[in-house]
Amino acid sequence: MSKNCAIILAAGKGARMKAGINKQYIEIGNKPVLYYTLKAFADSELIQEIIIVAARSEIEYCRKEVVEKYQIDKVSKIVEGGRERQDSVANGLEALNECDIVLIHDGARPFVNERIIEEGIKYADKYGASACGVKPKDTIKIKGKEGFSKETLKRDELFCVQTPQIFQYELILNCHKKLKKENISVTDDTMVAERYGYKVYLYEGGYNNIKITTPEDLVICRGLLDKLLT
Numbered sequence: 001m002s003k004n005c006a007i008i009l010a011a012g013k014g015a016r017m018k019a020g021i022n023k024q025y026i027e028i029g030n031k032p033v034l035y036y037t038l039k040a041f042a043d044s045e046l047i048q049e050i051i052i053v054a055a056r057s058e059i060e061y062c063r064k065e066v067v068e069k070y071q072i073d074k075v076s077k078i079v080e081g082g083r084e085r086q087d088s089v090a091n092g093l094e095a096l097n098e099c100d101i102v103l104i105h106d107g108a109r110p111f112v113n114e115r116i117i118e119e120g121i122k123y124a125d126k127y128g129a130s131a132c133g134v135k136p137k138d139t140i141k142i143k144g145k146e147g148f149s150k151e152t153l154k155r156d157e158l159f160c161v162q163t164p165q166i167f168q169y170e171l172i173l174n175c176h177k178k179l180k181k182e183n184i185s186v187t188d189d190t191m192v193a194e195r196y197g198y199k200v201y202l203y204e205g206g207y208n209n210i211k212i213t214t215p216e217d218l219v220i221c222r223g224l225l226d227k228l229l230t
Contacts, residue, residue, distance in 0.1 A: 011081025132205030
């Protein structure tokens, strides 16, 4: 049986939130956002181990106020985040042992569900790499430097990538090692895999699988939580 592990990224400061605390620890429904994210993976029978990547100054807080308080037993380690997202992912990957499939997920994306987890593992096992996402609802245009529309993109060819992004462990670990040597900056892990010649299978995520980034997202998040609890 293969071992599936999740890396939960919770080291970002979330400056756009302007909340004074890390967005992962803002409470919705009397529990921190990170709790709901961790619970989704901990409740899945497909996940055997969870690694949290947190800011150095928040590691003990995360351990005591989230992991221990809510008894998230599948969390094996909380490791220190890096300067950039890709550094945090690399730290999480290096903390894992005997992993076959790894799911890399944003700590501030609390509404991931079992279907998304299950399908991501299935496609990563088959193709090497997968990522969930949704088709954009709006028309997307390319904006020129002077502010005018240059081009309208075909909406049916576009895909808004979410997390988790799922990979065969050795594949993404080796890609990150190469990336570090080249000192190249990326914004997500699909870019890491694609840079070294791997194709990423894109499958359906969910419009509820939002990432909390701004205060407006919190309003949506609370509404989604109320809906799920009723």
